[in-house]
Amino acid sequence: MEQAYFHSVTLDKDKCKGCTNCIKHCPTEAIRVRSNKAVIIRERCIDCGECIRVCPYHAKKAVTDSPDILKGYKYKIALPAPSLYGQFGPPYSRERIISALLQMGFDYVFEVARAAEIVTQASEIFLQSDDIKTPVISSACPAVVRLIQVRFPNLIDNLLKIESPMEVAAALAKQEVHEKYGIPYEDMGAFFLSPCAAKVTSVKAPYENKKSRVDGVLAIKDIYLPLLELMKKQKGGVPEPFSLSSAIGVAWAGTGGESDALDRGRRIAVHGIKNINDILEQAVQESLDNIDFIEALACPEGCLGGPLTVENPFIAKVNLKNEIEKIKKSDAHKIKKIESVDEFIWKSTVEYRPIMKLDDDMMKALEKMQMIDELTEGLPGLDCGACGAPSCRALAEDIVRENARETDCIFKLREKVSDIANQLHQID
Amino acid sequence: MNNVIVRDYDIPANDFTAAGEASSSVRKILVQLGVSPYVVKRTSIAMYEAEINAVIHGHGGKAHVEIDGSKVYIRISDEGPGIPDLELAMQEGYSTAPDSIREMGFGAGMGLSNIKKHSDIMKIDTEVNKGTTVHITVFFNAI
Ligand SMILES: Nc1ncnc2c1ncn2[C@@H]1O[C@H](COP(=O)(O)OP(=O)(O)O)[C@@H](O)[C@H]1O
Numbered sequence: 001m002e003q004a005y006f007h008s009v010t011l012d013k014d015k016c017k018g019c020t021n022c023i024k025h026c027p028t029e030a031i032r033v034r035s036n037k038a039v040i041i042r043e044r045c046i047d048c049g050e051c052i053r054v055c056p057y058h059a060k061k062a063v064t065d066s067p068d069i070l071k072g073y074k075y076k077i078a079l080p081a082p083s084l085y086g087q088f089g090p091p092y093s094r095e096r097i098i099s100a101l102l103q104m105g106f107d108y109v110f111e112v113a114r115a116a117e118i119v120t121q122a123s124e125i126f127l128q129s130d131d132i133k134t135p136v137i138s139s140a141c142p143a144v145v146r147l148i149q150v151r152f153p154n155l156i157d158n159l160l161k162i163e164s165p166m167e168v169a170a171a172l173a174k175q176e177v178h179e180k181y182g183i184p185y186e187d188m189g190a191f192f193l194s195p196c197a198a199k200v201t202s203v204k205a206p207y208e209n210k211k212s213r214v215d216g217v218l219a220i221k222d223i224y225l226p227l228l229e230l231m232k233k234q235k236g237g238v239p240e241p242f243s244l245s246s247a248i249g250v251a252w253a254g255t256g257g258e259s260d261a262l263d264r265g266r267r268i269a270v271h272g273i274k275n276i277n278d279i280l281e282q283a284v285q286e287s288l289d290n291i292d293f294i295e296a297l298a299c300p301e302g303c304l305g306g307p308l309t310v311e312n313p314f315i316a317k318v319n320l321k322n323e324i325e326k327i328k329k330s331d332a333h334k335i336k337k338i339e340s341v342d343e344f345i346w347k348s349t350v351e352y353r354p355i356m357k358l359d360d361d362m363m364k365a366l367e368k369m370q371m372i373d374e375l376t377e378g379l380p381g382l383d384c385g386a387c388g389a390p391s392c393r394a395l396a397e398d399i400v401r402e403n404a405r406e407t408d409c410i411f412k413l414r415e416k417v418s419d420i421a422n423q424l425h426q427i428d
Numbered sequence: 429m430n431n432v433i434v435r436d437y438d439i440p441a442n443d444f445t446a447a448g449e450a451s452s453s454v455r456k457i458l459v460q461l462g463v464s465p466y467v468v469k470r471t472s473i474a475m476y477e478a479e480i481n482a483v484i485h486g487h488g489g490k491a492h493v494e495i496d497g498s499k500v501y502i503r504i505s506d507e508g509p510g511i512p513d514l515e516l517a518m519q520e521g522y523s524t525a526p527d528s529i530r531e532m533g534f535g536a537g538m539g540l541s542n543i544k545k546h547s548d549i550m551k552i553d554t555e556v557n558k559g560t561t562v563h564i565t566v567f568f569n570a571i
């Protein structure tokens with residue numbers, strides 16, 4: 001299964017200085033520095049983008065599709081993430097942004113915010129069923145779903161088993177275009193305009209083992225300047241190009257958007273991968289009191305802080321807020337009501353990926369754990385990262401997994417060198 | 429069967445933020461050993477409840493954990509007030525937690541019954557004014 005380990009987050013070797021910033025921040029301990037360059041352990045990476053954010057040398061990047069991909073399709077549909085609207089200041093309204101997308105060469109724009117509204121409705125219906133496990137955990141952020149897959153298998157059943165707004169948008173957009181203009185499906189390409197590296201991975205290697213309906217993912221930061229140029233040239237009143245979403249869907253870009261829109265239960269909105277880790281830890285112990293729903297977005301300030309955005313997340317937040325206020329006042333946009341949730345429910349479930357496991361044979365795993373304990377005991381306990389592992393214990397683990405040596409620890413190396421020096425001295 | 433992983437933790441008194449750390453740490457070990465998610469979950473819940481009881485009722489204490497190829501054994505002991513009527517304490521909903529603790533979301537009186545439900549063997553040694561020790565065993569091959 002090659003594709004299972006496709007990742008958007010990758011390393012630019014030339015820029016990497018081999019420092020310890022990324023290894024220390026990775027929530028799944030998926031990065032090591034080996035021979036002075038960072039290495040991402042593919043099966044552990046959840047594409048949260050944390051390393052992209054912390055790398056001072058910009059050596060971590062997210063692979064997305066090049067805008068050239070559009071050329072391969074006769075009819076091009078843009079699926080802008082709602083976070084796109086937060087990237088531009090007051091003069092650049094959502095209507096102008098969407099018009100600019102059309103000017104850019106897209107034939108149709110279907111806001112992911114519209115799909116988010118549908119997901120909200122579907123979630124409300126889903127939350128009413130009897131056989132759900134609480135707290136229900138949102139599955140909108142793929143980095144969170146992947147974190148649960150590798151570290152919190154017990155919470156897989158708590159995931160909201162509803163397709164993400166991006167997937168729903170792609171499906172509905174194609175259907176709408178087909179019904180309106182009779183365009184054959186094979187001529188259409190749907191392109192997500194993304195704040196997010198994890199979504200790229202979701203499209204290229206979906207965790208539900210099925211093909212995504214999204215045909216390509218463009219980074220918001222790659223289309224930001226061309227859009228701005230086009231908007232600057234726009235003249236006069238910009239017509240409202242297509243049916244637009246209401247405030248509910250647009251608010252999904254930031255933290256609290258998804259959970260506030262749900263009209264039931266006690267809900268919390270958690271953002272930042274470390275905070276999410278802590279909350280999930282409590283959820284496993286069943287020590288979260290009376291929480292019915294957890295909105296969890298890996299990035300600080302939610303998708304507005306996504307690694308492929310341009311604007312500072314706090315500024316993006318105020319931009320988005322202004323847009324939301326405007327929409328609320330205009331009240332022109334009606335939410336399309338859905339009758340049934342069936343078509344939006346996951347057809348298969350995500351699987352536990354026991355990548356933290358030391359060995360398939362439990363007796364061997366126990367032996368390895370003991371070796372790790374002993375090795376850790378012998379290491380200085382400084383967690384300095386100079387060995388290339390995030391902590392002394394992680395180095396011990398790497399040694400037992402045969403991916404590192406004890407002398408990768410500079411203190412151990414020093415001991416060994418002085419031992420050898422002493423021995424030489426005795427020979428003399 | 430000499431492959432036993434041993435861990436000892438301090439459970440500080442009145443520290444609600446640290447409560448649960450020992451159980452989180454054991455959870456990570458079990459995941460690394462490849463123990464089934466079901467067993468991991470039972471262990472996490474049972475251990476957490478015993479840990480929090482030691483914090484709330486027992487003035488803090490100690491956790492001792494032994495893991496071998498077939499089971500995890502957890503012993504949580506404190507030198508607190510002890511439990512005068514164990515049968516009563518085991519009843520669902522029974523709690524002597526003061527209001528201040530309840531306001532923090534603890535003290536629903538479900539802890540001991542939850543430990544029983546999520547473990548295969550549970551034994552409590554307790555003596556008034558001496559302290560309480562809760563022994564919890566969860567087998568890996570339980571269904
Ligand atoms: N370690 C302990 N030391 C003293 N008393 C305890 C201890 N553990 C439990 N108890 C007593 O048993 C009661 C029931 O415990 P439990 O079922 O965990 O409910 P809760 O902790 O919510 O009160 C407690 O209220 C307390 O009176």
Ligand code: SF4
Pocket residue numbers: 047048049140141142143144195196197198199297298299302303304305306307
């Ligand atoms: S918070 Fe949003 S942008 Fe960040 S990883 Fe999750 S889905 Fe992607």
Ligand SMILES: [Mg+2]
Pocket residue numbers: 477480481535537538539540
């Ligand atoms: Mg209790």
